[in-house]
Amino acid sequence: MTSALELLPAVDVRDGQAVRLVHGESGTETSYGSPLEAALAWQRSGAEWLHLVDLDAAFGTGDNRQLVREVTEAMDIKVELSGGIRDDASLAAALATGCTRVNLGTAALETPEWVAKVIAEHGDKIAVGLDVRGTTLRGRGWTRDGGDLYETLARLDSEGCARYVVTDIAKDGTLEGPNLELLRNVCAATDKPVVASGGVSSLDDLRALSGLVPLGVEGAIVGKALYAKAFTLEEALQAVAG
Ligand SMILES: O=C(O)c1ccccc1N[C@@H]1O[C@H](COP(=O)(O)O)[C@@H](O)[C@H]1O
Secondary structure, eight states: OOOOOEEEEEEEEEEEEEEEOOOTTOOOOOOSSOHHHHHHHHHHTTOOOEEEEHHHHHHOOOOOOOOHHHHHOOOSEEEEEEESSSHHHHHHHHHTTTTTTESSSSSHHOHHHHHHHHHHHHHHGGEEEEEEEETTEEETTTTEEEEHEEEEEEHHHHHTTTOOOEEEETTTTTSSSSHHHHHHHHHHHHHHHEEEOOOSHHHHHHHHHHGGGGTEEEEEEEHHHHTTTOOOHHHHHHHHHO
């Protein structure tokens, strides 16, 4: 029996606020108030995971490290932590929050030896975010090209990377539906589980992603659709229940 698609409601933090961006572009923020309140609301609604992103750390405009730690520590559910985790100190700080796993983006593009080392040390506590435009990876707050998706995926697979979080930047924050073709292609290129990110707009999108579970899609990050109240998290969890 295949498992149900996992849902990871997102809380992206910029300047102390929960925000959503469009295409991940700085300056497109819509603010949704307290990150802790948002995270607690998703937990109360039945989430088993929280995808928590320090956007300032990802963009290099400071960090929300203290706040991210407070949110993570307040959660009874699993937390996937992203944004600005690029060296031993930031990784140690992220893991010290008690998060379930971290998601590395820029580091996988710019310091591959370090990423190989931490994959070897921490196993499935490390996921790698493959944030793409077309098939070109983007790092540093999605502002810089960082190589070919499939070459990087092959390298990370050979290093034992446990899981990938695949974001189609062109879809992120747009409510245009996920890039199912990209997800199928990535699943065909790796045996490792894939978490889909970007574009979810409806319960039908979640059902379509559920249809990719047998191919290797393990979960889906949901952001804008929840904040825009396109559906509730309870409805989403019901829609993907096995
Ligand atoms: O999630 C976003 O909307 C986003 C927008 C712009 C840049 C990054 C974004 N998200 C997360 O940031 C990490 C990458 O951070 P880093 O490169 O490791 O510092 C990425 O995995 C996304 O989860």
